[in-house]
Amino acid sequence: MNYGPLLFLGILFTLASSWFGLVVMPNQQLGSLQPNMDTNTGVVFPQPLPGEAAQGRELYRSLGCNYCHTQQVRREGFGSDIARGWGKRGSVARDYIYDRPVFLGSSRTGPDLTNIGERQPSYEWHYSHLYNPQTTSKGSIMPPYAFLFELRRVGPDGPSTNAVKLGGEFAPEPGWEVHPKPEAKQLVEYLRSLRSSVALPEAPLPKLE
Template identity: 40%
Template sequence: MEFYNNHRLLFWSALLFFLFLTLNIAILPAIQNQQVYKPLPGTKPLSKDAKAGKSLYVANGCIACHTQQVRSVDMDKDFGSRPNIPADYATNQRMDVWRNTANLLGSERTGPDLTNIGERQPSIDWQLVHLYQPRAVVAESVMPAYQWLFEEKDYIQKGDIEVKVPEKFLKNRFKKIVAKKEALQLVAYLLSLKQTKLPDGTTPPEFLYKQKEQKTTAAGGTNLPDGGELYSTNCVACHQANGEGLPGAFPPLKGSPVVLGEDLKLYVTIIMKGYNPRPEYAVMPNVGTAANFTPEMVAAIINHERSSWGNTGKPVTADEVKKIMDEIK
């Protein structure tokens, strides 16, 4: 046939067919997606430091061990308040003219998912210690230490951010560990990773294959969530599973005068609004406020801490905690 013998006709026909397919399969759907998937209201753009931190996140291969996708299965509930939706990634842009958009979804969880790490672990001090020596805060961690993001100094100078590293993890206990600009940028990116709340009236996707929620019974017969589980999710990274904290970094709860004391208002305020009274320890962020703790959750955590590691504190009820939370708002 003449068509198959004419190489020019074959070439231009194939080219036009290829361009037609490219337009209809790739370009037009991409344009439509950009029009349909808009950022959620209240989404905050990355700061200059957070953008630089994202580049460091990519350059250091963090995506090899960490995902940024909360799946719609109940086991992912620890990583976010809801499953991710396409709009969560609508603000992502090209890294530069040469590199495509970095969604950083990941495919392996050697380490935990980081979709909502800015809410789960909002402590700058914890993030810096974790980067310097992961095993200082998580004994079982297999994450490499990113110590080239820090420098040792004899004295702290104005503007330096000192990292509260436990003494046993220091190469020279007479030196001060100071975060470099790159470490602060990477932490800025990690702290920017927060799930945006859905607009009022929008029903979030459900978590599937739900596990039965455990309850404990507090004084007075009031049902509370599992305090041990809440502690493991929100507190154990700093105060450790044994309640002994990390010397020089995070204070112990075992035998703590705050935990065992009678000043319940101080105790609840620390959980909800954070604490920074002692220079020998890192600053505690507002964990309770950031994680939207309810009075029942706070009471469950307090009761767990007051009855663990040999502590024998008085149990509290959700009503007592609620009264204080209403007062300190």
């Protein structure tokens, strides 16, 4: 009963089957999607991220934000994603063509971020929230990212307009103020760039009632 050759063939063919089915075929179907230009408005979507947001995306990767936040909206009728305002339409493959790597995510320990740029457009909210999530979302289990900020002495001209406004228990010692480092700025630019408000032919926006 030396069926070694048969065994080897079986081992190779079984994996080859799904390699074709789940790697080659999806690459055939989705691997060369192009951005769409709306013929009425001339808007091209999606677009590559501008420089600062692209740097922020690298931080998002390096800090592992994608382990608690998804970036995919499930279609109407499957889950409550749209009802929660996480997106205006379900996500489609074309939304991700410029993403390296893709941050679909697998866990919603925190909310989905596909549309966070529309839901929270304010720099102030993002800075405050990143510095310590408790400032804006009491009871959140998101870790603070205070290491993206630095303490500076208040200058002779009084408090800087760039400083993060923090009240109560979160405020720094008198005479000091909290400034975002460039990294914090980049991360916030990235988060603000996340929007799902542009329609695609395969994913129209629902009509307003």
